[in-house]
Amino acid sequence: MPKMTVDPDYCKGCGLCINACPRKIIRLSENINAKGYNYAECFEQEKCTACKLCYITCPDVAITIEK
Amino acid sequence: MEIIAKRPEALTKEPFHYCPGCMHGVAHRLIAEAIDENGLINEIAGVAPVGCGVFAYKYFNFDMAEAAHGRAPAVATGIKRARPDMHVFTYQGDGDLAAIGTAEIVHAANRGEKISVFFINNAIYGMTGGQMAPTTLPNMKTTTSPYGRNVEDIGYPIRVCELLSTLVAPYYIERVSLLTSADIIKAKKAVEKAIRYNKENRGFTFVEFISTCPTNWGYEPEKARQWAKENMLPFFKPGVFRDKGEGVE
Amino acid sequence: MSKILMKGNEAIAEAAIRSGCRLYFAYPITPQSELIEYMAKMMPKVNGTFIQAESEVAAINMVYGAAGSGKRVMTSSSSPGISLKMEGISYIAGAELPCVIVNVQRGGPGLGDIQPAQGDYFQATKGGGHGDYRLIVLAPSSVQEFADMASEAFDLADKYRNPVMILADGMLGQMMEPVEFKPAKTDAELQELANQHLSWCICPNADGDKKHHHEINSLELDPQVLEKHVLDLYKKYAEIEKNEARYETYNVSDDNEVLCVAWGTASRVVKSAINEVMKEGKSVGLIRPIRVWPYPYDAIKQAIGKNVKKVYVFELNSGQMVEDVKIAVEGKVPVDFWGKLGGVVFTPAEIKEKLETCF
Ligand SMILES: Cc1ncc(C[n+]2csc(CCOP(=O)(O)OP(=O)(O)O)c2C)c(N)n1
Ligand code: SF4
Ligand code: SF4
Ligand code: SF4
Ligand SMILES: [Mg+2]
Numbered sequence: 001m002p003k004m005t006v007d008p009d010y011c012k013g014c015g016l017c018i019n020a021c022p023r024k025i026i027r028l029s030e031n032i033n034a035k036g037y038n039y040a041e042c043f044e045q046e047k048c049t050a051c052k053l054c055y056i057t058c059p060d061v062a063i064t065i066e067k
Numbered sequence: 068m069e070i071i072a073k074r075p076e077a078l079t080k081e082p083f084h085y086c087p088g089c090m091h092g093v094a095h096r097l098i099a100e101a102i103d104e105n106g107l108i109n110e111i112a113g114v115a116p117v118g119c120g121v122f123a124y125k126y127f128n129f130d131m132a133e134a135a136h137g138r139a140p141a142v143a144t145g146i147k148r149a150r151p152d153m154h155v156f157t158y159q160g161d162g163d164l165a166a167i168g169t170a171e172i173v174h175a176a177n178r179g180e181k182i183s184v185f186f187i188n189n190a191i192y193g194m195t196g197g198q199m200a201p202t203t204l205p206n207m208k209t210t211t212s213p214y215g216r217n218v219e220d221i222g223y224p225i226r227v228c229e230l231l232s233t234l235v236a237p238y239y240i241e242r243v244s245l246l247t248s249a250d251i252i253k254a255k256k257a258v259e260k261a262i263r264y265n266k267e268n269r270g271f272t273f274v275e276f277i278s279t280c281p282t283n284w285g286y287e288p289e290k291a292r293q294w295a296k297e298n299m300l301p302f303f304k305p306g307v308f309r310d311k312g313e314g315v316e
Numbered sequence: 317m318s319k320i321l322m323k324g325n326e327a328i329a330e331a332a333i334r335s336g337c338r339l340y341f342a343y344p345i346t347p348q349s350e351l352i353e354y355m356a357k358m359m360p361k362v363n364g365t366f367i368q369a370e371s372e373v374a375a376i377n378m379v380y381g382a383a384g385s386g387k388r389v390m391t392s393s394s395s396p397g398i399s400l401k402m403e404g405i406s407y408i409a410g411a412e413l414p415c416v417i418v419n420v421q422r423g424g425p426g427l428g429d430i431q432p433a434q435g436d437y438f439q440a441t442k443g444g445g446h447g448d449y450r451l452i453v454l455a456p457s458s459v460q461e462f463a464d465m466a467s468e469a470f471d472l473a474d475k476y477r478n479p480v481m482i483l484a485d486g487m488l489g490q491m492m493e494p495v496e497f498k499p500a501k502t503d504a505e506l507q508e509l510a511n512q513h514l515s516w517c518i519c520p521n522a523d524g525d526k527k528h529h530h531e532i533n534s535l536e537l538d539p540q541v542l543e544k545h546v547l548d549l550y551k552k553y554a555e556i557e558k559n560e561a562r563y564e565t566y567n568v569s570d571d572n573e574v575l576c577v578a579w580g581t582a583s584r585v586v587k588s589a590i591n592e593v594m595k596e597g598k599s600v601g602l603i604r605p606i607r608v609w610p611y612p613y614d615a616i617k618q619a620i621g622k623n624v625k626k627v628y629v630f631e632l633n634s635g636q637m638v639e640d641v642k643i644a645v646e647g648k649v650p651v652d653f654w655g656k657l658g659g660v661v662f663t664p665a666e667i668k669e670k671l672e673t674c675f
Contacts, residue, residue, distance in 0.1 A: 010082050013087060014088030015088070015289065016288055019289050037087070052071065052072045055072040056248050056251050056252060056255075058092075059083070059085065059088060059090060059096075060082065060083055061074045061075075061078060061083075064074075065070070065073075066069065066071065067068065067071045079529065108527075109527075110521070112518045124533055125531075128529060130518040130528065131530075132384050133411075133533040135377060135380075135403055135407050138373065141380075141381065142378070142380050142381035143381060144381060145378035145381020145384070146381040146382065147381075148339060148365040148367070149365075149381065149382035149389070150385045150518065150520070170373075170374065171370070171373075171374050178367075
């Protein structure tokens with residue numbers, strides 16, 4: 001099953017991955033990282049198709065995709 | 068399970084200092100991926116600009132030089148001539164490349180230096196707080212064009228790809244956009260091509276990225292991309308201006 | 317090896333190549349054009365790089381790149397062009413890169429003229445570019461010395477990882493004198509030179525597994541770290557001041573009633589004048605700084621014998637070195653100055669006349 005993970009240390013909560021995801025399964029977490037950003041997370045991993053669009057869009061190279 | 072997308076090896080672990088949603092980071096990643104894919108990490112060096120990209124020397128995981136404002140193409144020339152067995156690129160903003168460094172970029176291109184130049188066009192001076200750039204659009208407000216860029220007074224934005232295309236020597240010149248995922252996929256191909264040509268020592272290669280500066284434009288990251296799509300792309304049209312490898316002269 | 321009659325500009329170029337310089341970047345300007353032309357002719361013959369850059373600014377930044385790659389590299393210009401290089405020189409000093417810069421000085425300020433002058437003393441020895449840094453500055457007074465200073469300059473640059481300037485003038489550049497060159501570096505020596513900086517310079521990863529990340533850089537936003545960096549630079553400069561001052565004494569003795577201080581072309585004229593006044597039984601000595609930074613303060617101080625009534629400084633400028641001489645003299649005797657400006661070189665007769673007024 002495909003898996004998308006965000007490394008909170010890199011994420012700045014810009015939200016671009018949320019818009020990029022065709023399955024609309026990314027949101028900003030209620031938790032914040034060390035820099036004070038609400039980082040992104042995938043809330044429905046099972047819907048992920050590993051299309052990589054979130055990874056492609058992320059300016060902080062915070063996302064890893066597994067398949 | 069297999070990892071199909073992760074931080075490229077050609078980037079260090081250092082998190083970028085860029086503002087949230089700034090496309091500098093995407094451009095860095097594309098360059099790093101192309102270096103990994105071409106197996107160049109042990110024989111490539113980059114030159115960072117003065118501008119928001121100034122700390123690029125910390126982010127790329129190989130030897131890097133930090134140049135004076137606008138001088139990156141001259142510094143890259145020195146490196147490439149001193150170490151012809153290495154591959155060299157510069158990473159420059161629009162103020163760096165198209166204002167203070169105009170002479171250096173034009174002449175490096177004109178000599179056909181066997182380097183790659185990655186040019187981040189965000190139509191503004193990001194680092195110094197949003198002043199007018201040579202690429203600032205007509206009527207666009209910046210801190211030094213508070214009433215909008217008056218083209219009667221200060222002239223029109225410079226289209227660098229078109230300008231460099233008047234020279235005979237450059238091998239490859241393309242303008243790409245980083246404004247949608249689909250655009251980034253296209254941009255990746257251009258970066259990969261520039262790095263591959265560089266690896267083969269074919270000649271001067273140049274990729275311009277139409278980018279964003281959410282902070283100084285005063286838009287949210289997604290809105291900034293939308294604004295750039297509507298306002299920048301009509302003036303700075305993406306396309307291949309030169310590709311001697313594919314017969315585009 | 318026999319002597320060859322050569323212009324100073326050509327001699328320094330030949331000597332630089334023999335010293336292992338294989339990269340040269342410059343922009344044409346009188347009175348140093350023979351230097352760039354010699355390099356254009358000879359670099360291709362030794363598989364070296366010659367680029368006529370688009371400006372002196374570009375040339376010095378090409379030097380920054382090549383020096384950052386650990387290779388012996390040189391640029392040259394004359395006064396107005398050296399001003400343009402000052403930005404790059406400051407970056408090179410900040411990033412601690414070894415390189416050689418030749419200034420064949422002409423009259424200034426501004427476009428000035430194309431005659432020999434020494435008006436760039438302040439620029440060379442007191443800064444010129446921004447920030448706290450020092451250039452090692454060598455000041456030749458003959459074509460032979462000009463040529464000899466090539467290898468000296470490269471060795472100093474490599475030893476201290478610091479830019480070195482050879483501060484000549486239009487007279488030395490243009491004049492022909494017999495020169496004897498040192499043998500050219502062998503391939504093995506060139507290889508050794510190329511390897512000496514591999515621990516920090518831009519170079520390929522020889523062993524793919526042991527990755528390195530060398531940064532050629534003068535930026536440091538943390539004030540504490542920057543301060544430490546500058547303090548470290550000044551430790552290095554203190555070391556240079558301790559070890560590297562060089563000067564020549566001419567006719568210095570306890571009998572001296574006047575002690576002259578002059579450098580470069582000016583010192584040649586002063587020597588001739590001293591020979592003349594000596595015939596009249598008057599005792600005049602000369603200290604010639606061979607390097608003007610670090611400056612030979614102690615040598616001047618020690619040369620002031622018990623009979624010296626006056627220290628006389630002669631320069632082809634408005635008296636830029638006088639400040640350093642005064643530091644050395646420590647107020648013990650009066651310091652006087654006479655010079656010529658606008659690119660005019662004084663004659664021995666003029667200097668003799670000045671010296672005679674001291675007796
Ligand atoms: C010689 C010099 N002049 C001015 C500056 C100040 N300065 C730093 S960055 C910059 C503008 C950078 O803008 P750009 O190249 O567009 O890069 P961006 O930050 O937008 O990515 C300026 C003017 C400087 N560092 N050096
Ligand atoms: S890989 Fe595609 S589907 Fe999965 S989270 Fe990212 S964008 Fe959404
Ligand atoms: S695009 Fe990257 S940085 Fe932006 S919210 Fe998504 S994971 Fe975070
Ligand atoms: S100021 Fe603009 S260009 Fe610079 S990092 Fe921020 S958003 Fe990016
Ligand atoms: Mg910009």
